[in-house]
Amino acid sequence: MCCKQEALRRIISTLTNKSEELQNFLESVDHTLTGLQEESCKVMSELQAEIEQLYTALEERGAELRDIIKEEKQRKEMELQKQLSEGKFALLSCEELLDFANQTLIITNEEEFLTAAKQIKERVTMAPAFRLTTRPAVSDHMSQFTVDFSEERAGLLRLHFLPVPRPPQIDASSCIVRDNAITVTWRPPGEVDSSSDGSSGPTERYELEYRKTERDSAPRAAAEACWEKVCDITEIVYFCVSGLKFDSRFIIVRVRARNKAAAGEFSEPVAIETPAYNFGFDASTAHAELKVQGDTVTWEPQGVKGQVLVISRSATPSPNKTAASRGGRDRFAGESYTVLGDQEMTDGCHYWELRPLADWKSFSVGVAYRASLGRFDQLGKSAGSWCLHASQWLQSSLAAKHNNRAKTLDWPLPQRIGIYCDYDSGDLLFIDVDRLRLLHAFKTKFSQPLVPAFTVWCGGITIATGLQVPSFMGNFLHANIITTVGLSSSFLSDLLFTDFTLL
Numbered sequence: 001m002c003c004k005q006e007a008l009r010r011i012i013s014t015l016t017n018k019s020e021e022l023q024n025f026l027e028s029v030d031h032t033l034t035g036l037q038e039e040s041c042k043v044m045s046e047l048q049a050e051i052e053q054l055y056t057a058l059e060e061r062g063a064e065l066r067d068i069i070k071e072e073k074q075r076k077e078m079e080l081q082k083q084l085s086e087g088k089f090a091l092l093s094c095e096e097l098l099d100f101a102n103q104t105l106i107i108t109n110e111e112e113f114l115t116a117a118k119q120i121k122e123r124v125t126m127a128p129a130f131r132l133t134t135r136p137a138v139s140d141h142m143s144q145f146t147v148d149f150s151e152e153r154a155g156l157l158r159l160h161f162l163p164v165p166r167p168p169q170i171d172a173s174s175c176i177v178r179d180n181a182i183t184v185t186w187r188p189p190g191e192v193d194s195s196s197d198g199s200s201g202p203t204e205r206y207e208l209e210y211r212k213t214e215r216d217s218a219p220r221a222a223a224e225a226c227w228e229k230v231c232d233i234t235e236i237v238y239f240c241v242s243g244l245k246f247d248s249r250f251i252i253v254r255v256r257a258r259n260k261a262a263a264g265e266f267s268e269p270v271a272i273e274t275p276a277y278n279f280g281f282d283a284s285t286a287h288a289e290l291k292v293q294g295d296t297v298t299w300e301p302q303g304v305k306g307q308v309l310v311i312s313r314s315a316t317p318s319p320n321k322t323a324a325s326r327g328g329r330d331r332f333a334g335e336s337y338t339v340l341g342d343q344e345m346t347d348g349c350h351y352w353e354l355r356p357l358a359d360w361k362s363f364s365v366g367v368a369y370r371a372s373l374g375r376f377d378q379l380g381k382s383a384g385s386w387c388l389h390a391s392q393w394l395q396s397s398l399a400a401k402h403n404n405r406a407k408t409l410d411w412p413l414p415q416r417i418g419i420y421c422d423y424d425s426g427d428l429l430f431i432d433v434d435r436l437r438l439l440h441a442f443k444t445k446f447s448q449p450l451v452p453a454f455t456v457w458c459g460g461i462t463i464a465t466g467l468q469v470p471s472f473m474g475n476f477l478h479a480n481i482i483t484t485v486g487l488s489s490s491f492l493s494d495l496l497f498t499d500f501t502l503l
Helices: 003-106 110-126 152-159 471-479 481-485 489-498
Strands: 176-178 181-187 205-213 228-233 239-240 251-256 270-273 292-293 297-298 338-341 351-357 362-370 387-392 396-401 406-410 417-422 427-432 439-441 452-456 458-463
Touching: 003 110, 181 205, 181 251, 205 239, 239 452, 292 338, 292 471, 297 452, 338 362, 351 362, 362 427, 387 452, 396 439, 417 471, 427 471, 452 458
Parallel strands: none
Antiparallel strands: 176 181, 181 239, 205 228, 205 251, 251 270, 292 297, 297 458, 338 452, 351 417, 351 458, 362 387, 362 452, 387 396, 396 406, 417 427, 427 439
16 A cells, blocks of 8 residues: 555656646747747838838939939030020021121112121121031930949849858856856857858857756746846857846856847757855744844834833843743844844855944844754854844944854944855854955854844844855965965964854
C-alpha cells in the first residue's frame, strides 16, 4: 500500500511538473502570437510609409522637372512673341512704304517726284524691315529635356525587404557580474558565422533585453518578470546594466541586431547567476510601536499623539517599558524597540545597507542569534548580538556594542552604513559607505544561525538588500590590511576589544 502511494505521488509530481511546463509553453506561444500580430502591423505600417515616401519623392522630382521645362518654354515663347510683334510692325511699315512708292510713280511733276523719291529712299534706309533678323531667335528644339527612367523603373522592380541581421552570440565567459551590475558581451553577427555570404545585412545598433527569474531556462513562467529593454546600443558590442537589485537567482539576457528598419532574431538567451543576500523585516517580531512598511521601519509610539512625550536622559531614551508589552509571543516588547530580518545566515558572505531617515534620533544595526534573543533583550547587551549604535539625541554618538560592553567610535554619524557578515570566518564589519571608512570590525566565531537585527527609536530607517558584496570590501578584507593600510595602534586595540566571544 505504501509503495503504491509513493508511486502515485511520483506520478502526481511528474504530472504537476508537466502541467506547469505545458502551461508555460502555452503562455510562451500565446505571447509569441501576440508579438507576431503586433510586429506584422508594425512592418506593414513601415512598408506603407516607405511607399508613400517614394510617391512623395517622385511627385517632388516630377514637379521640379516640369518646372524646368515650363521655364524654358516660357523663355522661348517670349523671344518668339517679341519677334512676331517686331515682324508685324516691320511688315506694316513696309506695306505703307510700298503703297507710297507706287503712288510716287504716277506723279508727273518732276520736282514733286524728286522730293517723294528722296523721302522714300530715306524711309527705306530707316525701315524696320531692313533692320529685322529674318530668322527665329530660338528653335522649337526641346529634346534636351528627354528623360529615360528605365534604370529607375528596374530599380523599383528590384525593391525588396532589407536583409535581416543574423543573431549575435553572447559570450557568457566574458560577462561580468559585479557591484549589482551585469556587463554583457557579445560577438557581432559577422563574427558568429564566418562563412556568411553577406546576406545578413549591415548592423546599425543592438537591442538588449533582460529579466529576472528563479530558473535558468528561457521560457517565462507565470508571474515572472517581463523583459526589460535597452535600445540603441551603437558602436560597441557590450553593455553594462547597473543599479540592479539581485532579488532573484538568475537574470536572463538576450541580444539582437538591427539595421535601418529590420530587427534580427534574438541570440540564444543566457542565464547569469546573481547571488545576493535578500531579506525583509519580519513584522511578526517587530515591537508594537514599530511600523514595518516594505524596506522601511519607523517608530510610532502609541497613545502619545498630540501629547508631550517625556524622555529620560539615557543613552537610548525610550517611553514607558510597560507601554508596549502587548503583542504576539515572538514580538519584542518593553524597551527593546527591535525588529529582526526574516532570512537566516548559516554560512557564506552577506552584505546589506542601512540609511537613517531624516528625522531619526537613535538606531542600532547588527546581527543576532534569533534563538537566544529574548523579547526584552536589547541589541548589544547580550552575548548573542553584535551591533553598531548611533544616536543624535542630546548629543551625537557612535558606538560598537556586544555582550553589554560598548566601544565609542570617534567618527561622524554616517548616512549610509554597509554591513558585511562572513559567517564562516566570524567577521562582522560596519562601513561608512559614503566615505569608504571601516567603522568597526567584530571578530568572533558564530555558532548559531544569525539574522539581521535593528533597533529604532524616534524616527526611522530604510534598508537596501539584494546586494552583492561590493568590490570596495576587498580593501578591508585583504589579508595584509593592517600592514598595507598602516593602521594605528589604537585601531589594533579596537580589533582586540571587539573579539568578545574569544576573550
